[in-house]
Amino acid sequence: MDTVQFLMDGFATALQWHNILFALVGVIIGTAVGVLPGIGPMSGVALLIPVTATITSGMPTEAAAASSIILLAGVYYGAMYGGSTTSILLNTPGESSSVVTALDGYQMAQQGRAGAALSISAIGSFVAGIISLIGLVLLAKPLSNLALEFGPAEYFSLMLLGLCAVSGLAGKSVTKALIMTVLGLMLGTIGIDAVSGIARFTYDIPVLYGGIEFLTIAVGLFAIGEVFKTILEREVDEQPIAKINRILPTKQDLKDSAKPIARGSLLGFFIGVLPGAGATLASFFSYITEKKVSKKPESFGKGNIAGVAGPESANNAASGGAMIPLLTLGIPGSGTTAILMGALIMYNVQPGPLLFNDHPDIAWGLIASMFIGNLVLLILNMPLVKVFAKIIQTPKKYLLPIIIAISFFGVYAVQYSTFDLYLLIACGVFGYLFTKNDYPVAPLVLALVLGPMIENNMRRALTISNGDWDIFVTSPLSLLFLIIAVAWIVVPLILKLLGRKVVINEEE
Amino acid sequence: MVKSFDKISGVVFLVISILFITGSLQISGSAYGSAVGPKTYPLILGIILGLLSLRLIYETFKKNTESQKNEKPQMKYKNLGIILISAILYITLLEIIGFVLSTFLFLLVAFQVMEKGKIISSIIIAAVFSIGVYLMYVNLLGGTLPKFSLF
Known part of the structure; x- marks a missing residue:
């Protein structure tokens, strides 16, 4: 009963007119972000943090945090809807989680069934979104109650597990991913030490005393980095876009995709809950599963609707599932949720078990708004899919410089210092270089967000144990987390040595 | 590489x-x-x-x-170089000539670097963006952005 009551209160928050507006704007921008190739959900969310911070600046902190997180989460799952559009119409996925959608989706478009493919992916995404939200509602209370029992040692190990999981699955080389993680942790130590008040690595430069701002790094590495990449590698010739004739799927289509949608949703949800494994892996696994259970596996890749319905449901369910560790444990499992977490921390709201007790408005308001947002997305995507398809044609000539200008404005409005703008440009260059050379940047951002908390919990635990490092292995839960963390790094390495092909998670 | x-x-x-x-x-x-x-x-x-x-x-x-893969030809280093330099100039000038003017100039240069031509629509889009953002932020939301302050 408790949960239902909280959820109703959440709807009261989410149904305030400005929050409906925020959810609406969020999912529309999210869909656009998903449609535009080159801007993934991660840079979309990073780019919008300063913008939302500006818009909500006049509101009380609590309400401002609720409204901005509603908008930012809307961008996140909205992008999952939008990503399928370009996969199907252009054969160029708007973001990595829609790569497998292109396999069958583009074939369907070639056969004149683009409308059916698009609407099935919208319906699948909607069903998956709702299923994962129900999972979130059911798991939120028990998980956060469990997490309340955690001491600093357990938290330290759990965060380490989160970092290892993301690094272990990110990119081609574990070494490079781990290097990026450690770099992020190092950046997090710059500034005044929260425990002792001693300045570390500031070299008497005043701007460094406050620490390196997460926002600047995230916007620089993702948004600006991607813009630089697109400027450098721009292809002049534009591909023709497949025509959309009939939007509604036939009864046969619906019948064929009902089971894949259900399977994809459940699979995606559980993969999303796991740290490190995100929407990309979820859609990939769903595709493999559909191919295995199908009676006609040879029809995959030739326009089988199950190959669109399954993965599209899975990636949306995964993005919902990924909210669970973020909200209940305070551990983001992917790059995008790390950025969402950074946004919450900017508003002085600490995600984690206490979120549901201290800020029920934010936690439940967000969950309720996701129900509304998913409904809006379904309504938007069915009739308006032709309009969104037009966004693909936005000339890059105008789009890219305006993205740079928006990032500059956003970062300057929040930080009010030109130092952060220079840092932004530098991060953009590094972001481009790193991604180009297979250094995944998501672990860096995740580590930057988690770093200070990892250190605090480590020192708290060591203070409790009087400096005895055994505390991390004598607590059974902490030991369990550490073992899983090590396994996450070691098992893929062993599999690689055995010559198995290991699925890796691309940036999302 | x-x-x-x-x-x-x-x-x-x-x-x-x-x-x-x-x-x-x-x-x-x-x-x-x-x-x-x-x-x-x-x-x-x-x-x-x-x-x-x-x-x-x-x-x-x-x-x-191991043999190295061939890189894609035609990397537009020159374009990126110009945009980088103008971005740095933009930051330097931001607090001197103000937000509207510096943003307008940066966008105009960047638009033209991306693709030459259509100068009039470039000017219009750059002006609408820079003035629009300024008015919305300063008048509607009550924030402050650097004004023209050479004197």
Whole structure:
């Protein structure tokens, strides 16, 4: 009963007119972000943090945090809807989680069934979104109650597990991913030490005393980095876009995709809950599963609707599932949720078990708004899919410089210092270089967000144990987390040595 | 390119880790009342990065014989260069000539670098964006952005 009551209160928050507006704007921008190739959900969310911070600046902190997180989460799952559009119409996925959608989706478009493919992916995404939200509602209370029992040692190990999981699955080389993680942790130590008040690595430069701002790094590495990449590698010739004739799927289509949608949703949800494994892996696994259970596996890749319905449901369910560790444990499992977490921390709201007790408005308001947002997305995507398809044609000539200008404005409005703008440009260059050379940047951002908390919990635990490092292995839960963390790094390495092909998670 | 970048970055990361270790050793020791001071954690990080960068260097030299992939031709380094320089000029001028003018100039230059021509629509879009953002932020939301302040 408790949960239902909280959820109703959440709807009261989410149904305030400005929050409906925020959810609406969020999912529309999210869909656009998903449609535009080159801007993934991660840079979309990073780019919008300063913008939302500006818009909500006049509101009380609590309400401002609720409204901005509603908008930012809307961008996140909205992008999952939008990503399928370009996969199907252009054969160029708007973001990595829609790569497998292109396999069958583009074939369907070639056969004149683009409308059916698009609407099935919208319906699948909607069903998956709702299923994962129900999972979130059911798991939120028990998980956060469990997490309340955690001491600093357990938290330290759990965060380490989160970092290892993301690094272990990110990119081609574990070494490079781990290097990026450690770099992020190092950046997090710059500034005044929260425990002792001693300045570390500031070299008497005043701007460094406050620490390196997460926002600047995230916007620089993702948004600006991607813009630089697109400027450098721009292809002049534009591909023709497949025509959309009939939007509604036939009864046969619906019948064929009902089971894949259900399977994809459940699979995606559980993969999303796991740290490190995100929407990309979820859609990939769903595709493999559909191919295995199908009676006609040879029809995959030739326009089988199950190959669109399954993965599209899975990636949306995964993005919902990924909210669970973020909200209940305070551990983001992917790059995008790390950025969402950074946004919450900017508003002085600490995600984690206490979120549901201290800020029920934010936690439940967000969950309720996701129900509304998913409904809006379904309504938007069915009739308006032709309009969104037009966004693909936005000339890059105008789009890219305006993205740079928006990032500059956003970062300057929040930080009010030109130092952060220079840092932004530098991060953009590094972001481009790193991604180009297979250094995944998501672990860096995740580590930057988690770093200070990892250190605090480590020192708290060591203070409790009087400096005895055994505390991390004598607590059974902490030991369990550490073992899983090590396994996450070691098992893929062993599999690689055995010559198995290991699925890796691309940036999302 | 990936291989040579890895070699350089491996060395750079090693240098960073050494600097980080020496830097963290200079931080004063134990804080009052707690067993672990502010230097322990950065010290551990520095050591881990050092080990990882050694591993990276080892990996790159081991794979050295592998053939390198051909890079895509026609990289538009010139375009990116101009946009980078104008972005830096934009930041420098932002607090001198104000938000509207500097944003307008930056966008105009960047639009033209991306694709020459259509100068009138470039001017209109740049002007609408810079003036629009300024008016919305300053008048509607009550924020402040740098104004023209040469005098």
